[in-house]
């Protein structure tokens with residue numbers, strides 16, 4: 394039987410939970426959350442799993458992003474699967490290639506890779522009560538009892554809407570579509586954007602290019618990245634005493650949520666501390682007062698996604714770097730024109746302009762009960778019940794869905810807890826012989842109303858900035874409470890929030 398065949402030997406007239414068979418589960422995406430889903434579901438006894446992956450490798454965002462300087466600003470000893478801690482990370486903050494290698498190894502070691510149907514994009518999901526019909530880009534169809542969207546959040550590159558972008562005569566590409574055939578050495582390079590990605594790129598490439606032109610629309614706050622290389626001796630010690638790895642995992646989790654997360658949700662002391670760290674970093678690293686003034690944001694640190702990067706300020710202060718703060722009026726064959734009339738002549742233009750934060754499972758077309766369309770329900774401002782489910786979309790779950798705790802946290806850890814929640818739901822279906830389960834509209838409405846209320850005191854609203862966190866209704870699409878509360882919620886499902894359908 395191939396992954397796409399209907400299991401003819403099983404009774405399909407009954408829901409899986411009453412027919413005494415395994416639920417057929419489709420997982421869309423083989424990034425970190427898809428890998429976590431397979432490992433944890435298998436461990437819980439759910440083994441009929443098919444993963445659909447549009448690319449030819451696992452890894453998600455770490456496969457897609459390969460730009461110079463790519464590293465993770467969450468400590469690796471926490472940015473790891475809890476079931477596959479790695480004693481021999483080479484650095485405290487791992488480089489992209491090391492994380493990609495880790496994800497591939499975990500997927501192979503835990504039997505995930507063999508469950509993946511590669512090079513297969515899912516284009517449509519249609520609810521045919523109580524199951525889902527899944528259609529791929531090649532037109533193949535299959536029926537599943539449960540669908541888990543593990544597509545990640547930021548996977549659709551956002552290209553700036555700047556007049557003349559397509560007229561540029563040099564080479565232009567997005568940071569997530571890095572063209573490794575282009576040799577940047579000795580070139581005049583421009584980069585649009587000054588977010589986490591741009592800072593890492595500028596830090597890495599400025600020493601080798603002839604001219605580095607950085608087009609900044611808004612300055613960002615930067616904390617130094619306390620990077621260290623781990624010694625072989627220390628790593629051997631950790632390999633010998635795995636409980637130490639667990640201890641360090643928990644230490645980083647507590648450290649990040651009690652400092653950084655506390656600041657975002659309104660802790661004034663932590664906000665002051667974060668601001669001081671960033672201000673000191675800027676003052677120490679940028680001696681030129683004019684440049685420093687142009688790099689200084691006018692909003693609260695942590696309002697936008699905080700950047701941890703030690704290489705950016707030295708790079709932007711170097712003689713071949715130019716910080717351009719005048720707005721861009723257009724792109725021409727020879728370069729970028731700014732409001733002061735200057736044409737910045739370039740050979741290569743890099744677009745570090747971020748991602749569509751409203752994508753999630755989209756552009757896959759998802760049709761729920763009574764023909765409702767997920768894209769229309771979201772209408773450009775995605776929401777969810779506890780970040781994992783939607784009313785009207787039974788047996789459909791999301792990992793890293795809308796309004797989850799994101800930011801400078803370990804998304805691997807969050808996905809793992811979300812998988813635990815989904816497993817509780819499957820266990821409940823099995824115990825009660827349920828055909829389908831979906832949050833009630835009232836539970837969803839109440840949850841989202843409480844979020845909208847709580848979000849008002851967070852730094853994303855009070856901090857005085859604009860960011861990709863804020864949706865088109867002006868409300869941040871984020872979890873406004875302490876992240877550990879979310880993790881607790883994932884282990885205490887409230888079944889009365891759900892329609893339990895026989």
Ligand code: NAP
Pocket residue numbers: 464465466467547553554555568585586587588589590591608609610611698721745746747748800859860861
């Ligand atoms: P981003 O944070 O959305 O930053 C995009 C940058 O492009 C901003 O500086 C933005 O300016 C600028 N921009 C966008 N459109 C523009 C336009 N039309 N004209 C001029 N400037 C424009 O994107 P990112 O840096 O790729 O990061 C995205 C997310 O990826 C981060 O928030 C983070 O969650 C994640 N990330 C994580 C790591 C890590 O180490 N874990 C590393 C990289 C990225 P404004 O600020 O004015 O909007």
